[in-house]
Amino acid sequence: MNIPENLRYAASHEWILVEGDTGTVGITDHAQAELTDIVFAEPPAIGKTVKAGEVAAVVESVKAASDSYSPVTGEVIERNEAIEADPTLLNTDPFGQGWIYKIRLSDPAELAALNDAAGYRAQIGG
Amino acid sequence: MQRTPLYDEHVRAGGRIVEFAGWEMPVQYTGILQEHKAVREACGVFDISHMGEFFVKGSDASAWLDTLLTNNVSQLPLGHAQYSLMLNERGGVIDDLIVYHLAEDRFLLIVNASMIEEDAAWMRSHLSGNVEFENRSEAFAALAIQGPLAAAVFEKIFQRPMPSERNRVEEIEPGRSYIATTGYTGEDGIEWLVPASESANAWNTALAAGAFPCGLGARDTLRLEMGYPLNGSDLSPERTPLEAGLGFFVDLKKTAFTGRQILLDQKSSLLPHKLCAIRVLDKAPPVRPHYKVYVNGEPVSETTSGALSPSLGYGIAMAYLPPAYSDIGQEVEVEVRDRRFRAVIVKKPFYKKQP
Numbered sequence: 001m002n003i004p005e006n007l008r009y010a011a012s013h014e015w016i017l018v019e020g021d022t023g024t025v026g027i028t029d030h031a032q033a034e035l036t037d038i039v040f041a042e043p044p045a046i047g048k049t050v051k052a053g054e055v056a057a058v059v060e061s062v063k064a065a066s067d068s069y070s071p072v073t074g075e076v077i078e079r080n081e082a083i084e085a086d087p088t089l090l091n092t093d094p095f096g097q098g099w100i101y102k103i104r105l106s107d108p109a110e111l112a113a114l115n116d117a118a119g120y121r122a123q124i125g126g
Numbered sequence: 127m128q129r130t131p132l133y134d135e136h137v138r139a140g141g142r143i144v145e146f147a148g149w150e151m152p153v154q155y156t157g158i159l160q161e162h163k164a165v166r167e168a169c170g171v172f173d174i175s176h177m178g179e180f181f182v183k184g185s186d187a188s189a190w191l192d193t194l195l196t197n198n199v200s201q202l203p204l205g206h207a208q209y210s211l212m213l214n215e216r217g218g219v220i221d222d223l224i225v226y227h228l229a230e231d232r233f234l235l236i237v238n239a240s241m242i243e244e245d246a247a248w249m250r251s252h253l254s255g256n257v258e259f260e261n262r263s264e265a266f267a268a269l270a271i272q273g274p275l276a277a278a279v280f281e282k283i284f285q286r287p288m289p290s291e292r293n294r295v296e297e298i299e300p301g302r303s304y305i306a307t308t309g310y311t312g313e314d315g316i317e318w319l320v321p322a323s324e325s326a327n328a329w330n331t332a333l334a335a336g337a338f339p340c341g342l343g344a345r346d347t348l349r350l351e352m353g354y355p356l357n358g359s360d361l362s363p364e365r366t367p368l369e370a371g372l373g374f375f376v377d378l379k380k381t382a383f384t385g386r387q388i389l390l391d392q393k394s395s396l397l398p399h400k401l402c403a404i405r406v407l408d409k410a411p412p413v414r415p416h417y418k419v420y421v422n423g424e425p426v427s428e429t430t431s432g433a434l435s436p437s438l439g440y441g442i443a444m445a446y447l448p449p450a451y452s453d454i455g456q457e458v459e460v461e462v463r464d465r466r467f468r469a470v471i472v473k474k475p476f477y478k479k480q481p
Contacts (some may be wrong), residue, residue, distance in 0.1 A: 030332050036154060036157055036343075037160075038432045039159075039436075040412055040434065042411070058411060062158040062433065062436070063343055063349065065411065065412070096452050
């Protein structure tokens with residue numbers, strides 16, 4: 001199972017890549033493997049404010065409807081339209097082209113509550 | 127929880143095991159979309175060992191089955207299979223099943239896994255005349271080999287051509303092994319019954335012959351694209367086969383079968399509901415069972431089945447609608463995630479094979 005070292009992880013299986021006050025968010029390799037074939041993805045609208053732990057995006061597979069939660073609080077500043085056209089990017093490249101949205105962090109201190117790669121690996125029993 | 131004799135093979139092949147109708151079954155191996163495509167474009171093999179096998183024999187077997195089933199058993203030629211329905215006194219569907227005509231006074235019924243006990247109890251309680259009924263579900267495993275390349279796979283397994291006619295039945299080994307050119311996918315292929323103890327061999331023979339292992343996930347999307355009903359979802363004891371659009375499999379000219387009078391009454395008046403095929407027009411999250419259906423802004427029904435069609439790329443669903451809203455072309459809306467999406471009633475099947 002791929003768990004990049006440079007990311008932080010929410011218990012609900014989202015990752016965040018932090019650069020300055022901006023975070024890029026997606027779902028983990030483990031999450032996409034559990035969901036199986038993803039057939040619908042809908043990133044949040046630009047300008048939307050989300051709180052840590054709140055539903056931010058829709059990710060649905062053939063068999064299961066699933067919500068994706070925001071790992072941090074902030075304002076959505078960019079959404080990945082490519083995954084709307086091709087939701088399989090979440091399966092094939094969850095940490096790259098399958099990113100879901102970018103968020104401006106309003107409280108970087110929240111990052112401390114997230115797992116590092118080792119912690120997330122322990123959580124999923126990998 | 128029950129397991130089919132192929133459980134270990136599924137785990138070995140990387141099958142993702144889920145609960146289905148009291149059985150631990152593989153929902154997928156590599157992925158539902160890939161397996162779906164394999165059946166539409168090549169050949170897939172499904173474990174359908176959870177389904178039930180009933181043997182009915184005796185000089186009154188055909189006449190007795192005709193009192194319990196909607197289709198006409200006495201007109202079913204030897205060596206052929208027939209889709210049929212078993213109804214309760216209210217004309218509602220207990221189960222849908224396939225009848226194999228094995229010999230003059232001998233029949234084999236293939237019934238849904240979730241209904242084995244209930245079907246058997248119903249049939250036993252209605253026994254009459256010179257009829258022997260035997261539930262031998264645990265003795266059999268079954269495979270469905272389906273797809274445009276099924277004939278080639280068949281030829282590798284059996285060293286002879288696959289029967290070209292649909293709904294043919296062959297008893298390969300009396301009482302032990304059968305094939306029928308039937309299926310639940312809309313593709314060519316067979317369903318193959320073998321003794322439970324020989325199932326792993328049959329499964330591995332099918333894989334070696336080029337069939338792609340497929341799980342229940344693809345089985346469901348494939349059957350829904352054809353508009354084939356699933357008992358427990360699209361069929362129920364509260365709905366008649368006429369409401370379900372299965373009138374083709376109901377012979378009202380037969381003098382007597384359970385539920386017949388209700389169907390005659392329905393036929394002479396207006397059906398209270400009709401099972402409709404719904405195509406979603408807007409780009410929408412997948413429609414699933416029990417999603418609300420609206421007409422003119424009012425909730426009128428809910429979906430009984432639904433999926434994002436892998437072959438067609440848009441949402442498809444079925445729902446019972448009142449007669450006023452059940453015509454082809456009727457505009458409806460389906461509610462997904464608190465939003466309503468435009469949809470329209472279309473003719474079945476959703477998916478038509480390219481010639």
